[in-house]
Amino acid sequence: MRLKHWEHFLEPYKQAVEELKVKLRGMRNQFEQNTDHSPIEFVTGRVKPIASILDKANQKGVSLEKLEEEMQDIAGLRIMCQFVDDIKPVVEILRNRNDFEIVEERDYISFKKASGYRSYHVVIRYPVQTINGEKKILAEIQIRTLAMNFWATIEHSMNYKYKGQIPEEIRLRLKGAAEAAFNLDEEMSKIRDEIQEAQVFFSRKKELQQNEEK
Numbered sequence: 045m046r047l048k049h050w051e052h053f054l055e056p057y058k059q060a061v062e063e064l065k066v067k068l069r070g071m072r073n074q075f076e077q078n079t080d081h082s083p084i085e086f087v088t089g090r091v092k093p094i095a096s097i098l099d100k101a102n103q104k105g106v107s108l109e110k111l112e113e114e115m116q117d118i119a120g121l122r123i124m125c126q127f128v129d130d131i132k133p134v135v136e137i138l139r140n141r142n143d144f145e146i147v148e149e150r151d152y153i154s155f156k157k158a159s160g161y162r163s164y165h166v167v168i169r170y171p172v173q174t175i176n177g178e179k180k181i182l183a184e185i186q187i188r189t190l191a192m193n194f195w196a197t198i199e200h201s202m203n204y205k206y207k208g209q210i211p212e213e214i215r216l217r218l219k220g221a222a223e224a225a226f227n228l229d230e231e232m233s234k235i236r237d238e239i240q241e242a243q244v245f246f247s248r249k250k251e252l253q254q255n256e257e258k
């Protein structure tokens with residue numbers, strides 16, 4: 045494909061990423077205005093660079109004619125949550141939306157990847173309105189905690205540095221670091237639960253004292 049063709053091919057993906065960033069950030073804004081805890085911390089999005097599309101197509105044996113149907117993450121969105129428990133409610137909201145259709149879900153949190161990678165992936169079919177009518181494209185939404193994101197971001201850049209050939213010793217340490225990140229998630233959830241219990245306990249105690257004083 046020539047550059048001009050690539051630009052034409054990627055145009056609906058660019059539009060989808062921009063639209064979905066607004067929509068998913070809108071979810072965060074609504075939570076912030078209406079609740080005391082937003083399960084969404086921040087949202088990012090990107091269109092896969094042409095070189096990465098070509099690399100992945102090559103690795104997976106996908107012909108360029110089949111990219112549209114077989115490469116699900118040319119348009120990629122990422123939703124970062126504070127706690128592991130925030131992920132399910134976010135997925136549930138995505139399932140209930142009627143501006144796209146969910147094609148597939150991949151739960152790499154219950155079933156982590158061999159690398160140690162954890163994240164929840166939702167593949168959607170999203171309708172983009174173009175001057176030539178509606179075009180449905182595939183997009184991948186990755187939902188993960190801040191700790192999972194921290195690990196994945198650094199592991200991804202190391203993989204890039206080593207061109208996918210991370211030495212065995214480092215690979216094992218990264219796997220260990222993924223477990224440490226998961227333990228951190230669990231510890232943070234426990235701390236939050238204990239603070240919430242303490243808050244309930246103290247507000248009940250205060251109520252009782254106020255009633256006794258009356």
Ligand code: 0O2
Pocket residue numbers: 065069086087088089
């Ligand atoms: P706010 O006010 O910061 O909460 P754009 O399309 O221009 O809005 P762009 O250039 O695509 O955004 O940026 P990106 O990197 O996709 O998204 C960045 C958003 O995530 C910003 O929020 C950042 O503040 C927020 N963010 C918070 N922590 C992190 C982090 O650790 N890494 C990254 N990449 N982003 C983070 P908003 O929504 O612009 O508004």
Ligand code: 0O2
Pocket residue numbers: 092096100116117120150157159160161165195196197199200
């Ligand atoms: P990018 O844009 O560089 O992040 P496959 O490539 O076969 O593993 P598939 O079938 O496309 O993946 O689907 P999957 O595994 O649900 O999603 C792939 C994407 O998940 C990757 O995109 C990463 O963003 C993320 N991911 C999956 N495994 C790992 C991992 O071990 N480490 C990190 N850091 N990220 C992972 P790409 O293609 O790498 O592109």
